[in-house]
Amino acid sequence: MPRTKKDIGILILIVIMANSIIFWYFVKGESSIIYSFFNKTNLFILVFILGFYGKSRLSKISNVLQPYKKQSIFLVLIGSIYLIFSLGLYFSWYSEYMEFKFVVRNDFGQWNHMDKIGHIYTTYLQCFVLFTWSSWFRFNTKNSLWIAIIGSLIFQSTIEVFDGFSQSWGFSITDMISNVIGILIFIAQQIFFKKQICTIKFSSILEKYSAFNVIGDEGTLVSSMLKRDYVFGETKLENYLKDYNAQTYWISINLKSIFRNTKLLPKWLNLAIGYGANNVYGGNVNTWIINDELFIPDPELYPRTKQLFLSFDIDFRYVKTRSSIFNYVLYTLNIFRFPLPTIEINEFGIIKFHWLL
Numbered sequence: 001m002p003r004t005k006k007d008i009g010i011l012i013l014i015v016i017m018a019n020s021i022i023f024w025y026f027v028k029g030e031s032s033i034i035y036s037f038f039n040k041t042n043l044f045i046l047v048f049i050l051g052f053y054g055k056s057r058l059s060k061i062s063n064v065l066q067p068y069k070k071q072s073i074f075l076v077l078i079g080s081i082y083l084i085f086s087l088g089l090y091f092s093w094y095s096e097y098m099e100f101k102f103v104v105r106n107d108f109g110q111w112n113h114m115d116k117i118g119h120i121y122t123t124y125l126q127c128f129v130l131f132t133w134s135s136w137f138r139f140n141t142k143n144s145l146w147i148a149i150i151g152s153l154i155f156q157s158t159i160e161v162f163d164g165f166s167q168s169w170g171f172s173i174t175d176m177i178s179n180v181i182g183i184l185i186f187i188a189q190q191i192f193f194k195k196q197i198c199t200i201k202f203s204s205i206l207e208k209y210s211a212f213n214v215i216g217d218e219g220t221l222v223s224s225m226l227k228r229d230y231v232f233g234e235t236k237l238e239n240y241l242k243d244y245n246a247q248t249y250w251i252s253i254n255l256k257s258i259f260r261n262t263k264l265l266p267k268w269l270n271l272a273i274g275y276g277a278n279n280v281y282g283g284n285v286n287t288w289i290i291n292d293e294l295f296i297p298d299p300e301l302y303p304r305t306k307q308l309f310l311s312f313d314i315d316f317r318y319v320k321t322r323s324s325i326f327n328y329v330l331y332t333l334n335i336f337r338f339p340l341p342t343i344e345i346n347e348f349g350i351i352k353f354h355w356l357l
Contacts, residue, residue, distance in 0.1 A: 105170030112277035114244040123182030201337040216293035267318035274309035311342035
């Protein structure tokens with residue numbers, strides 16, 4: 001069998017297997033992480049394929065599809081992914097909560113804005129994947145940009161519409177604004193610079209929560225921060241994707257792209273500016289209820305805190321090795337920021353240094 005046909009088979013198999021595993025995971029009852037796990041895992045799969053196959057190999061695959069009108073096949077492929085995504089999302093999660101009344105909510109301040117920045121990150125990655133794939137399938141730059149814009153909006157709007165008809169949530173205008181911001185960050189750079197000088201990255205270092213007792217308002221029950229962490233998931237993977245206290249979102253700026261005439265700067269060196277939150281145990285306030293008893297941790301011991309970070313970063317797009325496979329892996333991993341020495345300043349003006357963050 002010709003190598004290019006094998007590539008097509010492997011490419012399809014990766015997508016089918018990955019999505020089957022994800023769908024099975026939700027259907028068996030672990031669907032509480034539907035937003036973060038489904039979105040980020042599928043994006044990681046697509047970015048991995050982009051890196052592993054590379055432009056030259058996908059171009060070979062694209063040539064095989066020439067007789068069948070590659071661009072039409074690409075649009076059908078994206079439409080099929082969207083259909084599977086929407087049906088899986090509905091039946092594995094939303095069908096239990098759907099109502100006929102459409103509700104709009106304002107959740108801008110929840111989780112110290114970490115949820116909104118997560119929306120920016122997700123739509124930015126969606127734009128990157130859709131633009132790159134459509135370019136490889138021979139769409140011109142203008143059409144590739146439109147595919148990235150429309151595709152990202154459709155995928156994210158579907159989630160928001162489902163939320164709008166769900167009894168536990170509601171359509172979030174600020175979520176949609178965040179989605180648009182993520183799209184604009186990608187599109188503006190492609191229009192003005194023809195490349196991504198600033199990339200949005202994600203990191204998560206799991207928290208060790210305190211076992212210090214928190215007494216309920218009636219004095220009969222005891223809880224703790226350690227027991228409260230169930231809201232961030234029950235497994236390490238769920239914690240990694242859901243725990244806002246552990247997450248940091250970064251704008252990683254490639255210095256060589258800005259200071260092009262400076263010979264001392266390596267191409268792979270970036271300046272990273274991050275945002276995070278600490279001591280966040282509820283959407284708006286740090287309270288929770290167990291068996292009708294209200295728990296309120298001491299706000300002086302556990303103050304909800306916004307954090308800014310300043311550090312360097314490695315742009316793996318410009319790190320080249322002798323191994324093409326390893327280069328593909330590095331290309332894929334560039335959506336994450338790996339721990340490096342970091343300076344933190346929080347909203348109370350306190351400055352900290354972290355050896356690895």
